[in-house]
Amino acid sequence: MFDSLSEGLQSAFKSLRGKGKLTEGNMREGLDIVQRSLLEADVSYPVVQEFMGHVNERAMGKKVLLSLRPEEELVRIVHSELVSILGPVDPSIHLKKEGPTIIMLCGLQGSGKTTTCGKLSQLLKEQNITPTLVAADLQRPAAIEQLKVVGEQVGVPVYTEPDNKNPVEVCKNGVAKAKADGSRVVILDTAGRLAIDEELMGELQRIDNKVGPDQVYLVVDGMTGQDAVNSADAFNKALELDGVIMTKLDGDARGGALLSVKHVTGVPIKFIGTGEHLDALEPFRPEGMAGRILQM
Amino acid sequence: DEGRLVDDEFLGELFAKLIRTDMGAGPAEELRDEVAKQYRGRKVQLNDVIESITEQTRTMLRQDEAPLNLGDPPSVILVVGVNGSGKTTSIGKVAHFLTTSGKKVVLGAGDTFRAAAVQQLTIWSERIGCDIVTGKQGADPASVAFQTVDKALQSGADVAIIDTAGRLQTQSNLMQELEKIRRVVEKKLGREPDEVLLVLDATAGQNALSQAKGFSEAAGCTGIVLAKLDGSARGGVILPIRRQFSLPVKFVGLGEGIEDIAKFDADSFAKALFAD
Ligand SMILES: Nc1nc2c(ncn2[C@@H]2O[C@H](COP(=O)(O)OP(=O)(O)OP(=O)(O)O)[C@@H](O)[C@H]2O)c(=O)[nH]1
Ligand SMILES: Nc1nc2c(ncn2[C@@H]2O[C@H](COP(=O)(O)OP(=O)(O)OP(=O)(O)O)[C@@H](O)[C@H]2O)c(=O)[nH]1
Ligand SMILES: [K+]
Ligand SMILES: [Mg+2]
Ligand SMILES: [Mg+2]
Numbered sequence: 001m002f003d004s005l006s007e008g009l010q011s012a013f014k015s016l017r018g019k020g021k022l023t024e025g026n027m028r029e030g031l032d033i034v035q036r037s038l039l040e041a042d043v044s045y046p047v048v049q050e051f052m053g054h055v056n057e058r059a060m061g062k063k064v065l066l067s068l069r070p071e072e073e074l075v076r077i078v079h080s081e082l083v084s085i086l087g088p089v090d091p092s093i094h095l096k097k098e099g100p101t102i103i104m105l106c107g108l109q110g111s112g113k114t115t116t117c118g119k120l121s122q123l124l125k126e127q128n129i130t131p132t133l134v135a136a137d138l139q140r141p142a143a144i145e146q147l148k149v150v151g152e153q154v155g156v157p158v159y160t161e162p163d164n165k166n167p168v169e170v171c172k173n174g175v176a177k178a179k180a181d182g183s184r185v186v187i188l189d190t191a192g193r194l195a196i197d198e199e200l201m202g203e204l205q206r207i208d209n210k211v212g213p214d215q216v217y218l219v220v221d222g223m224t225g226q227d228a229v230n231s232a233d234a235f236n237k238a239l240e241l242d243g244v245i246m247t248k249l250d251g252d253a254r255g256g257a258l259l260s261v262k263h264v265t266g267v268p269i270k271f272i273g274t275g276e277h278l279d280a281l282e283p284f285r286p287e288g289m290a291g292r293i294l295q296m
Numbered sequence: 297d298e299g300r301l302v303d304d305e306f307l308g309e310l311f312a313k314l315i316r317t318d319m320g321a322g323p324a325e326e327l328r329d330e331v332a333k334q335y336r337g338r339k340v341q342l343n344d345v346i347e348s349i350t351e352q353t354r355t356m357l358r359q360d361e362a363p364l365n366l367g368d369p370p371s372v373i374l375v376v377g378v379n380g381s382g383k384t385t386s387i388g389k390v391a392h393f394l395t396t397s398g399k400k401v402v403l404g405a406g407d408t409f410r411a412a413a414v415q416q417l418t419i420w421s422e423r424i425g426c427d428i429v430t431g432k433q434g435a436d437p438a439s440v441a442f443q444t445v446d447k448a449l450q451s452g453a454d455v456a457i458i459d460t461a462g463r464l465q466t467q468s469n470l471m472q473e474l475e476k477i478r479r480v481v482e483k484k485l486g487r488e489p490d491e492v493l494l495v496l497d498a499t500a501g502q503n504a505l506s507q508a509k510g511f512s513e514a515a516g517c518t519g520i521v522l523a524k525l526d527g528s529a530r531g532g533v534i535l536p537i538r539r540q541f542s543l544p545v546k547f548v549g550l551g552e553g554i555e556d557i558a559k560f561d562a563d564s565f566a567k568a569l570f571a572d
Pocket of ligand 5: 383385407413461
């Protein structure tokens, strides 16, 4: 079951066993292998360090040293520790009883926000809810057209104001229109921005203040590296996130950045994106993700 | 100030700085162990150690002056990479860069898959004031590439730059499509494309290595555009990429505007890599 990490651990423990009994001292080599694996999966270093602290504590307890197959026990500890950090699971979209529920997607440039607007719409349509999409990216060339095509593909209305340069107004007007039309859900597609771009982060906060989204989801690229801690932290501080969606997990990225994001935001991970098509959205499963991060 | 003792704590701090760049655990361990070998138990300034690592990095990344190798006109540049890395935007910026240096450029909208990808590149062509060849949504990208080269030949353009749809290097059918695009270009042009640029997102971590491998195998990449370097990510994964695949970085992307591109400069890149 636990392929590559446990292979590494097995050979480490084998060479250790040759030298006699396992001790706390040579247990460290096993822990180093775990740490390296997490770094190769793109978990941010400060997060790895804290995580290893927990694993260390559990591993140094009698359990691992006394077990017949210490490498298996160590992998089990790491896996369960990962699962418990990545959870709890909540892949539902909370809808208000009255009035439209407003969902805002935000994130770095190119992370997958617009596509995910379409995917969430598809999901809601399967529950007989037709959301309204609001084209609030007034920056990227043809962003409005892109969302229109996506809306058409799913069969949901898209609110646009091609000549308005103010995304705060577009969001406000879009929500008002959706309300008048009796939409139960509104999804705001915001422009991609860097977390260190104060002006654009301020704009996002103004949308947040003026429109008051019920759910703010951060859309994170599954291939993200060490910087994930910084960007997720900045978005969370600016907006108080309600959930995270990680995209592009249909490839071979191990997605360790998700651990970093979870660590700094503490909000639930809702869905993962597993393809470009609008049905490629899956509820998040910590077990699968833990296995993926550890390449098991 | 006589510096700090090189002990586990010092080496740990150094390691954190190295890992933060996204160079990867292996290269970071190597550099750290090298410092340990030389200085453990002695007193040094952390800044001096960083300066020496920066210098090594500079030396490793330094490359020929010309960012693009353009043969007889029309030269053809094929642009590839994973979804959302910055291909289309980088094409706009490179095309503008070439246009302002007096070249006649034609763009090819070879992404016929993504919603409004053609419109996106069309807007760039209007900003630049250059020709563009487009196909219908869902058209064969290889045929758009063919028509783009043809247009460049007919219109006496200096450079043709062909956009492709984002794809993950693990999608073998889509990687084969790239091979086909490349073959078609070669056939029409009578030689290999002058440049095949892989656009990497500077926020990417270790997966960029797999991208460099996959795209090089399928499309024969000749260089890298490192987009989104204006963020807080450092883009250090190009170090192991340079080592393993000897792919040079040609340009860096520094924003979403038409001018937000620079020729890769090893000195400033290395400096920013280890800055606080
Ligand atoms: N393979 C794969 N591609 C995806 C996934 N989600 C989105 N994409 C692709 O990633 C690219 C960027 O997606 P967009 O939805 O345009 O990203 P965005 O965050 O809206 O981008 P900006 O608005 O420019 O910031 C597109 O090519 C999408 O088709 C996914 O889960 N898997
Ligand atoms: N900050 C910043 N944003 C960039 C840069 N280059 C591209 N972007 C943004 O990143 C997002 C994706 O860029 P695109 O050029 O559409 O990426 P792509 O690789 O063509 O995407 P697909 O065609 O969907 O695969 C857009 O919002 C761009 O404006 C850059 O250098 N800096
Ligand atoms: K940067
Ligand atoms: Mg978008
Ligand atoms: Mg594109």
